[in-house]
Amino acid sequence: MAPAVPFAISLPSEESFRVLCRAYLTAPDAALTNTDWASSAATSTRTFDRRFRELTGTSPATWRTRARLLASLLLLATESVTMVAGRLGYASPAAFIAAFSRAFGAPPSRFG
Incomplete structure (x- = not known):
């Protein structure tokens, strides 16, 4: 039996992070960086990354990639x-x- 494919993404419980994530889900943008998000949250990139990982269990970049792939479905x-x-x-x-x-x-041809 094939493993279950996770088709969900977690949202951070902290409001300022959740707002960024919800906005991203509405319009996934591959050009957005951790520095952009940290700036929006008025924090350093390192602090933002650490806090995001605490809240979601993943890095912001990994989270955004997953969100884009889920949007592709x-x-x-x-x-x-x-x-x-x-x-x-994507570049290609x-x-x-x-x-x-x-x-x-x-x-993706299996999902289209």
Whole structure:
């Protein structure tokens, strides 16, 4: 039996972090960095990263990647892999397919 594929993402319990995450889920942006988020939270990058890990169990960059990949699931229902890769800021469809396959254990063509 194949392992269950986790199709959820945790939101931090702390409001300032949760606001950033919800905004990201609304419009995933591959260009957003930890420095951008730390600046929005009025803290240093190192402090932001440490606190985010405490609240979510993962790094901000890993969380954003997962959020983008989860967003791709909805897009794949109506758009090609190439279109989804471009919309979500991947350098190429191959880069998107590799990231997707690592995260979900199957290529995006199985979900489209």
